[in-house]
Amino acid sequence: MTHQELLEIYERMVLSRRFEEKAEELYAQGRVTGSLHPYIGQEAVACAALLRRKPGDLFTSTHRGLGHCIAGGMDVRGMMAELFGKATGISGGKGGSMHLFDPQNGNLGTNGIVAGGTSIACGAAITLKLIDRTDNVVFTFFGEGASNEGVTHESMNLASVWKLPVIFVCENNQYQVFTSAMESCSVQDISQRASAYSMPGETVDGNDVLALDAAFRKAVGRARQGEGPSLIEAKTYRWLGHWPGDVFAYGGYRSTEEVERWKKACPIVRLSRHLLEAGTMTREMMDSIHARVDAQVEEAVRFAEDSPEPDVGVLMQHVFSEVQNG
Amino acid sequence: MAKIKYATAIRDAMAEEMRRDPRVFVMGEDVERFGGVFGCTLDLPEEFGPDRIRSTPISEAAFVGAGLGMAITGARPIVELQYVDFIMCAMDQLVNQTAKIHYMSNGKMTVPYTLRVQQGCGRGNGAQHAQNFESLFANIPGLKVVCPATPADAKGLLKTAIRDNNPVVFCEHKMLYATRGEVPDDPDFTIPFGKAALLREGKDATIIATAYMVAPALEAADRLAKEGISAEVIDPRTIVPLDEDALVRSVEKTGRAVIVHETNEFCGFGAELAFRIQGRAFKYLDAPVERVTTAQIPMPYARNLEKANVPDAARIVRAVMKTLYRDKEGS
Numbered sequence: 001m002t003h004q005e006l007l008e009i010y011e012r013m014v015l016s017r018r019f020e021e022k023a024e025e026l027y028a029q030g031r032v033t034g035s036l037h038p039y040i041g042q043e044a045v046a047c048a049a050l051l052r053r054k055p056g057d058l059f060t061s062t063h064r065g066l067g068h069c070i071a072g073g074m075d076v077r078g079m080m081a082e083l084f085g086k087a088t089g090i091s092g093g094k095g096g097s098m099h100l101f102d103p104q105n106g107n108l109g110t111n112g113i114v115a116g117g118t119s120i121a122c123g124a125a126i127t128l129k130l131i132d133r134t135d136n137v138v139f140t141f142f143g144e145g146a147s148n149e150g151v152t153h154e155s156m157n158l159a160s161v162w163k164l165p166v167i168f169v170c171e172n173n174q175y176q177v178f179t180s181a182m183e184s185c186s187v188q189d190i191s192q193r194a195s196a197y198s199m200p201g202e203t204v205d206g207n208d209v210l211a212l213d214a215a216f217r218k219a220v221g222r223a224r225q226g227e228g229p230s231l232i233e234a235k236t237y238r239w240l241g242h243w244p245g246d247v248f249a250y251g252g253y254r255s256t257e258e259v260e261r262w263k264k265a266c267p268i269v270r271l272s273r274h275l276l277e278a279g280t281m282t283r284e285m286m287d288s289i290h291a292r293v294d295a296q297v298e299e300a301v302r303f304a305e306d307s308p309e310p311d312v313g314v315l316m317q318h319v320f321s322e323v324q325n326g
Numbered sequence: 327m328a329k330i331k332y333a334t335a336i337r338d339a340m341a342e343e344m345r346r347d348p349r350v351f352v353m354g355e356d357v358e359r360f361g362g363v364f365g366c367t368l369d370l371p372e373e374f375g376p377d378r379i380r381s382t383p384i385s386e387a388a389f390v391g392a393g394l395g396m397a398i399t400g401a402r403p404i405v406e407l408q409y410v411d412f413i414m415c416a417m418d419q420l421v422n423q424t425a426k427i428h429y430m431s432n433g434k435m436t437v438p439y440t441l442r443v444q445q446g447c448g449r450g451n452g453a454q455h456a457q458n459f460e461s462l463f464a465n466i467p468g469l470k471v472v473c474p475a476t477p478a479d480a481k482g483l484l485k486t487a488i489r490d491n492n493p494v495v496f497c498e499h500k501m502l503y504a505t506r507g508e509v510p511d512d513p514d515f516t517i518p519f520g521k522a523a524l525l526r527e528g529k530d531a532t533i534i535a536t537a538y539m540v541a542p543a544l545e546a547a548d549r550l551a552k553e554g555i556s557a558e559v560i561d562p563r564t565i566v567p568l569d570e571d572a573l574v575r576s577v578e579k580t581g582r583a584v585i586v587h588e589t590n591e592f593c594g595f596g597a598e599l600a601f602r603i604q605g606r607a608f609k610y611l612d613a614p615v616e617r618v619t620t621a622q623i624p625m626p627y628a629r630n631l632e633k634a635n636v637p638d639a640a641r642i643v644r645a646v647m648k649t650l651y652r653d654k655e656g657s
C-alpha cells in the first residue's frame with residue numbers, strides 16, 4: 001500500500017470510531033433512538049476492504065453498518081441526520097441506522113436482517129458480469145452469526161456455480177448477540193466453509209490492516225479475472241454491546257478480561273503505531289487528522305440538530321416509484 | 327391476431343421485452359431446459375443464450391434476493407418461481423428487502439423486478455403445491471400484484487410488469503397455461519395495471535373474479551341467464567393497483583356483488599373488496615356482499631376433496647341467488 005492509501009485508511013478508521021462514539025453518546029441522551037449496532041473495534045475490516053475499490057465496485061452492508069458506510073465514503077452529515085430522523089438524512093428519515101443507501105458510492109445498503117445482503121450481492125454481481133460486462137466486484141459483509149443463515153450458504157453456492165465476482169467478507173466478531181461463535185458455529189474458522197463451495201477461504205487477523213489488505217488483494221484480483229468468489233474471514237471483536245441496551249457485554253456473557261484484551265489489540269492504535277514507526281505519519285500529522293475528524297463529527301451533529309424533521313406529507317411517498325420506464 | 331396458449335403468451339411477452347431491452351434477464355429453476363416445468367421459457371435459451379436466461383440452483387432465497395440485487399443495479403430481472411409455495415423460502419428477500427427498499431431509501435433505490443409465480447389448484451397437487459398467495463402479497467406495501475385470466479391479459483400485463491419500475495408479483499395459474507385465446511401480435515401491445523376488464527354486462531348482480539375463477543364466473547352467468555337473471559362479470563386483473571372505480575360503478579348499477587377467489591377465505595382479498603364496495607356503494611346495495619372462496623383449510627389431495635373446496639359455477643350461482651334472496655328456491 002502507498003503511504004497515501006495508508007493515511008487515508010487511518011483517517012477513515014478514526015472517523016468511523018469518532019462518529020460512532022458520538023452516536024453512542026447521543027443515544028444515551030435519547031437524541032438518537034431505535035436500533036444502533038456499534039462497529040467499534042472492527043474498523044480495520046471495512047476500511048481495508050473498501051478503500052481498495054475502483055469506480056463501479058459495489059458492496060452490501062449489515063445491521064452493524066455505520067463503519068461500512070463511512071469506509072464507503074458516505075456523507076457523515078447525512079448519516080448523522082438520518083440517526084436523528086431528520087429530513088436531510090441519507091434516507092430522508094425513513095430508514096434509520098439499518099437502512100442507509102448510497103448507490104453513488106457503490107453502497108447498496110445497510111440491512112436490518114442478518115445475512116440480508118448476501119443474495120443481493122450475488123444479484124449485483126450478475127448485473128456486473130452478465131449485463132454490464134465489467135470487471136467490477138461486489139463485497140458483501142456479514143458476521144459469523146450470518147454465516148449460519150441459509151441464504152448465506154445458498155448465495156455462496158450460487159456465486160461459485162456462476163463464478164460471480166463476489167467477495168464474501170465474514171467479520172467474525174465472536175458473538176451473535178449474547179451467544180459466542182464457539183457455541184453457534186460448527187467450525188473453528190468460518191473460512192473453512194469456503195471449501196464446501198469450491199472457493200478459496202482465508203482467515204486473517206481482522207485488526208491488522210496490512211494482513212487484510214493482502215487477503216482482499218488476492219480475492220479482488222481473482223474476482224476481476226472472472227475466477228469467481230472468495231471467502232475472507234476477518235477475526236475481530238465487537239467492543240461494545242450488540243446494541244446500547246446490551247448491559248451484559250462487559251462481564252456478562254463476555255469476561256471483562258476478554259474485552260480488555262481485545263481493546264488492547266485496537267486496530268486503530270495498531271495502525272497508528274505502524275505508521276509512526278515507519279515514519280509514514282508524524283505526530284503532527286496524526287494530531288491534525290484527529291482534529292479534522294473531530295471537526296467533521298461536530299459539524300455532522302450540528303447539521304443534524306439544525307435540520308428539520310420530515311414533513312408528515314412524505315408519509316405516503318415512495319411506496320412505489322412513479323417514474324415511467326421509456 | 328393469433329390464437330395461442332397462455333404459456334406461449336407469457337413466453338412471447340418475455341421474448342419481446344428481451345429483444346426490446348438488453349437489460350431484461352430471466353432466471354429461475356429449470357428455465358433453460360424444455361421451457362421449464364410449464365413451458366413458459368421455451369426457445370428463449372436458444373435465442374438469448376446463458377447471459378440472458380439461466381437456470382438457478384434450488385435456492386429460492388438466493389435467487390429471489392439476487393433478483394433484487396440485479397434490479398437495484400440497473401438490470402430488469404424476471405425471476406420465475408416454479409411453484410408459488412416456494413416463495414416461503416424467500417420471504418425475507420421479497421417482503422423485508424424487495425418490497426421496502428424504495429421506501430426505506432427515500433426513493434433512492436428503484437426496483438424494476440418481475441417475479442413470475444405459478445399457483446393454484448386443479449391438479450391434485452396437495453397442500454404445498456396448490457396455494458394462492460395473491461391476498462398475502464397484496465397485504466405487503468410496495469408490491470404490485472397481477473392475476474391474469476386469459477392469454478391476452480397474460481401477455482399485455484406481463485409486458486407492463488417488465489416495463490414497470492416496481493416489484494411486480496405476476497401470479498400465473500397452472501390450470502390456465504394450456505388454455506388458448508386471441509392475442510395481439512403487436513409488440514407494443516400492453517395492458518395498463520389497475521384497469522378491470524368488463525367481461526359480461528348485466529344488470530341484476532355483479533360477479534367479481536380473477537384468474538382461474540373467471541371461467542366458472544362466466545359459466546355461472548350463463549346459467550343465471552337461463553333463469554332470467556342478468557349477471558355482470560368483472561375481472562379486476564390486478565389486485566394492486568385495484569380498479570376500485572370499476573367495481574363500484576358496476577355495483578351501483580346492479581345493487582348486488584359476489585366476489586369469487588381461489589385464495590383462502592379468511593382475510594382473503596375478497597374481504598377488502600367487500601369493504602370498499604360497501605364503503606362507497608352502501609346505499610346502492612340491495613343485499614350483503616357475498617364471497618365464494620376456498621375454505622380456511624390447507625388444500626386436500628383427493629380429487630373429490632379438492633373439487634369440493636374450490637369455487638365452481640354452481641356455488642357462484644347459489645351465491646348470486648342469495649343476493650337476490652332466492653337461494654331457497656328449488657332446494
